[in-house]
Amino acid sequence: MDAHGSPRPLEARFWTPGTQLLFAFMLLGLLFIIARLVGGLGAVTNLDNYYPWGLWIGFDVATGVALAAGGFTTAALVQILGRRRYEGVTRPALLTAMLGYTFVAVGLFFDIGRYWAVWHPIFYWQPNSVLFEVAMCVMVYTTVLHLEFLPVISERVGKVLPILHKIGHFLEKIMPALIILGVVLSCMHQSGLGSLLLIAPTKVHPLWYTPILPLLFLTSAIAVGYPMVVFETTLATGSFGLEDEMEILRPLTRITIALLGIYLALKIGDLVVRKAYVYLLEGSAQSHSFLVELLGGVALPWIMLLMPGVRRSRKWLFVACTLIVLGVALNRMNVFIVGFQPAYSVRPYYPHVGEIAITLGLTSSIIFFYRLCVTYLPVLSARKEEGHA
């Protein structure tokens, strides 16, 4: 623990070519958001009556929420199960989750046709609707994440703004309740996202349509939490020239072996029980995509993690964790886009340039603000590597 010490701002140069590029993507996304506001969804999307949900729901929302799972999984590990040795990764994971959910909300805001009515679900309750449950959970959880993160800001600027210091102090007191609430809400809406398409049994390809889809979404979200932490920590420490934190990441991935193993077992068991394996070799885009997802995104990295050599090597650990992250991302895209096959549709759905630009803008925003926060706020605990200026 002493090797790490407490989190502190990096105070590195912020305005680098990298952040400038991110900023350019954000402006490009903004341009298309303006086009969407002026011309309607039809102006910047390829959505139609058959494919009402596209890249924004499949990637920005479903994938975004899944990959933000590092927030609640690390919180559960450290704060609830008391594994204090992992304390160093909770703040960056919390930051990722906070930013991830914030931009999920931003993405959703521009995806719904009547964005000015976005507050309606708070007053018009419809508890039969899975989407209602997901929306309420995401809304409350996003708020919880902001409250959890506020003390980090007050730590830094509390001296200048005494009121913030007081709020931060108060939040610290109720933090245990907030953390548990965050974990409960996460379990609810991570599985809820999987329930969303269960109402359309005739449209989702049988490789993915299963009554246990909510369970698969929940277990995959839990399984991808720590790999996502490894993924972003490796990128961040590499980018800032910090110590690699392998002594935290390595044991973290040992837990992942168990979590990913459960997901893999459920996924294979589901194929067997439903006899859906007959579709595996049908040669369609769907079957190929499923095989890539299952073999390349779950089975391969799981086997890799079983090898001590992989867990010892920073590079190979990063590769394995990246595969897991991509595998879960592909799963969400498969369920919501690739495997979604509506009747009567005359042309397949491919995202419009505007959809891609806005998605790119939102993703860039997350990385941009992540960098901004770790530069000026006490988030990362890793110290500069010896020999680095």
Place this chain on the structure above:
Amino acid sequence: MDRRAFLRFVGLSGTTWALSPSAAFPAVVSDDPAGGAYGCLVDLTVCVGCRKCEQACNQVNGLPEPAIPFDDPRVLDEKRRPDVGAYTVVNRWYPGRVDERNQLVPTFVKVQCMHCLEPACVSACIVGALTKKDYGPVHYDASKCIGCRYCLVACPFQIPAYEYHEALAPQVRKCTFCFDRIVKDGGKPGCAAACPVEAIRFGPRARLLELAHEKIRRDPGRYVDAIYGEFEAGGTSWMYLSGVPFEKVGFQKVPAKPMPKLTETIQHGIFSYMWAPASLYAVLAGFMWVNHRKERNGGE
């Protein structure tokens, strides 16, 4: 189509309807809807594809003038789906039957919202903008809608259409079952009232079902032994009789289990009295408490 052609249509199909045994049945419109909600029964063996129903729907709902006029038969050359500008469309199919002169016989199929008894869209709608009315219609209230389009995802019949090119207040558009008209005494949906051959019968659903079964029983050569909508998606207010297998004229195979059954079972199972989230909260709080005490005692 000119006036004369239309009259010929009416004459011809009027005869068909009169000759069909069901003509012996009295109109069911005035009946009490004791059998539950109202519905419509479309007899595909009677429909002549005149598209008067489309035109009436257009007028009743104040929809925009179509690009190709209603009496232009070329419209039937391609398969259409209901859209934001047309709540119902008639498609022409050639399921393979030929007449005595070896000409292919067309079957015309009117498509519109089926007004399911247990609608997926209603269960999916995040704000309850879609509701199933006692009279039968699945009703859309634009003032509640947020435009999430989950109803389009959920609908097994692929009916709701969305105003993607409306920037400010886009709406979900679909057949209203002429809710405002049918709540009035003797009121019929615009299409059913306009149909010159009475291919669309409006009445209490239970009575329509009896009628449909009776028609099949009396003339088994004319009809396939099935009523589309009797069981599909848990039953629908709109139902069809056909002389050819339904899958040959564009009908989807839809499971009989109501679409919302699975999700609602899961949702209600987990969230009744919030027992699952509450228990999870309690368990996690227990873990936290134990670990904190251990840490304090351990003097870590």
